[in-house]
Amino acid sequence: MITDPGLFLNAVVAGILLGGFYAAVALGLSIAFGQLDIVNIAHPAFIIIGSYFAYYFGAHYGFDPVFTGILMTPFFFVLGMVVYRIYYVSFERTGQESLSGLAFFFGLMFIIEVVLIMIYGVDYRLVPASYIGMNWKIGLVDFPLRMAVPFVVSMVMTISLYLFLSRTFIGRAILAVSQDRQALQLMGANPIRIKQIAFGLALATASIAGALLIIIGPVEPSINREYIGRVFAIVVLGGMGSITGTVLAAFILGIAESFVSTFAGPSWAPAVAFGILLVTLAVRPSGILGRAS
């Protein structure tokens, strides 16, 4: 079966498209955890909020989901800044990050999930968009648009973010704040303010990632838990502090899941992420491109 060229090729392409999408999902955590050392396990839950915004505006106003995703980024940005503020005041300042910080985000994740269930119930929600059912076929390979569109949007977002981080002052300050706080202060930038902006940025990506998620498939509140493993697997595999590593790892995960799904069955796909995560932690915790801590 694995030698069937059509099946093989499709698995690869589907994996690449999926990996591209996973990059969008993991980007926010790469910033929060990779750069700022904030273990935001609620990040996938915030992404689901983004999905529900896309659903709401799509169902009631006919907005295209990508449009909604972009539209809501300021809201998510501000939300991120607020959440960071609370986190900083409660935990970072007092050095309590490990236990309390984790419990804080775990509680947040839980609250988000429950509130969504209370408002929308546990049924799957879809978003209507013209391109969702469409499919391009090039030779042996299918390019379902519900995967291709998120891939393109995700790549655009990733590249923009990468450029922002490496070319602008604020962007480089964000990269620097994880490495040398004092130097940053000497340069006249306030590390707390920088971290706040960075976390806001991280959550802003959730807005778009959520919109992409609901394009790919229907969404219900507890899906966020499937993605916790995926995003952490990606960030850990890619290496802490490396955006490039995150993107690389996203593609690796996407292709791995696609192959497992195609040749062993889709019910095994969630296990791939956790398997990769556990193996990486056991063998090379610093990841592919990570700094040795």
Add this chain to the structure above:
Amino acid sequence: MAERILDVKGLTKRFGGFVALNAIDLYLEEGERLGLIGPNGSGKTTSINCISGSLFGDEGSVVFRGSDITRLAAHQRTHRGIVRSFQIPRPFRSMTILQNLLIPMEYTAPHRGGGGDREVEAREILDLVGFAGRANDNSGRLTQVDMRKLELARALAAKPQLLISDEAMAGLSTSEVDEILGLLFKLNERGVAVIMIEHIMRAVLRFSQRVIVLDAGAKIFEGTPDQVVKDPLVEKAYLGE
């Protein structure tokens, strides 16, 4: 010729592409006072991390009292008599001063031939460092110099044969430096060999019988305190205090 209790040969440690230690040789005789100095980033802390077990070297060997301890975990090395204090003090903040001492007393002293009343021994140590009557003070809110004293008190409670003091005097006033120095001398009088890492030159030169100078991961000088101050390489490598 006194017996060598510590013998480090060819110790090399890399962090990615950065070579922190380059084939360092180092020895210590019983009861000796060794000063370890060098500019920032020269590898002092890395070398003592490899000796105490917080890090493992990539190459080379660490032999203590005749046994190869190169791959032993840190707590096992402590059980054998190598105790270190930390540059930035690390008290057990939820515990009192006395409870801080109890940890090494319960976990290390039995391996070091401990016996005897713990309460009595603890009071003795507290008296020695000047903490008499403060046994039940919370350790989380001490002054700088008190935290350094607690580090040393805790190290003492582990009945060390070799004590590694990592910049125990950084940031202290002159009189406080003398206080800590006095403590280290007292410890040494009891037969504890000491490796002292310090930037405060007058303390190192007063305390050490022998000095090793590191720079960029390599040993550039070894000799008596009198010799060290005259060596041009050392002067060049780092204009100390």
Add this chain to the structure above:
Amino acid sequence: MKGWGFWIFVALALAAGFVFTRVSNNEYYFFASYIVLQSLIMATAWNILGGFTGYVNFGSAGFFAVGAYTTIALQKYLRSLGFDAPLPVFIVAAAAIGGLIGLGAGYLTLRLRGVYFAIATLALAIVAQTFISNWDYVGAAKGAYILTPDPPPLFSSYVKYLFMTMLVLGLLALAISRYITQSKFGRGLAAVRDDEVAAECMGVPTLRLKLISATVMGALMGVAGAPYPFFVTFVDPLSAFQLNIAVNSIAMPMIGGTAFWYGPLVGALLLGTAQEVISVTISSEINVLLVGVVLVSFVILAPKGLVGLFSDLWRRGKRDG
């Protein structure tokens, strides 16, 4: 709490519980008490690792479910051999399996930073859920039915027997937790929690202590889950692995106070009772939301829990007064 004081408390609790089963016939009270006791065991178990060492376990539901499914699988197997084993057999088996899994999970992950351990526990819980959802022997995703056996002598209904069993197990969990805090092992754990690097350098075998902690936690959580199939009579992965259990296991110790063995007791009694009351009077969804909100609030406002808060005030009062 002095030695004899604790054991008097245990004796009184056991006596009161037993009398309760003879005197009352309101099944609801026994149901509700069972749930609170179950949370107590889970919270106490969680705290042995999470509170005492600072390594946060997000996958508590996984260990609980392992206990429950050990009962289901073992009962089915023993029945196929012709044996009808009593509940204590399953409790012991669940303790063994839960402990083994705690040890294994710990061995894989406790050498890393606490953060990675926490994420790994979440991952393992989901892996366990996937595995069990595909295991036909125990009913897979569809679930399994358990028949309620006849109650043993002295108990007029099986629920009363389950209640009494959980009471005994709950007190046992508290006794173990209390013993740990007063032992050399517990002091070593506190050193690990305060500063693991310093503890290691002071001669504390940190990895070994963490592994023992994880094993005890796993065993106790398995024990909490073992009677569950008999309590609900129908078990499926969704209910056994419910996130609610994981959140409660963290929320209750944090509310009560993680540094003390009776912190989870305070948290379980307060939060557990509050949940039952709200569930019945307002709605079960608000109840679930409540736990999350309470957890977040306490983590922000009172990270040492109620006991920690009171002991700080007490100490401040003594100093100033």
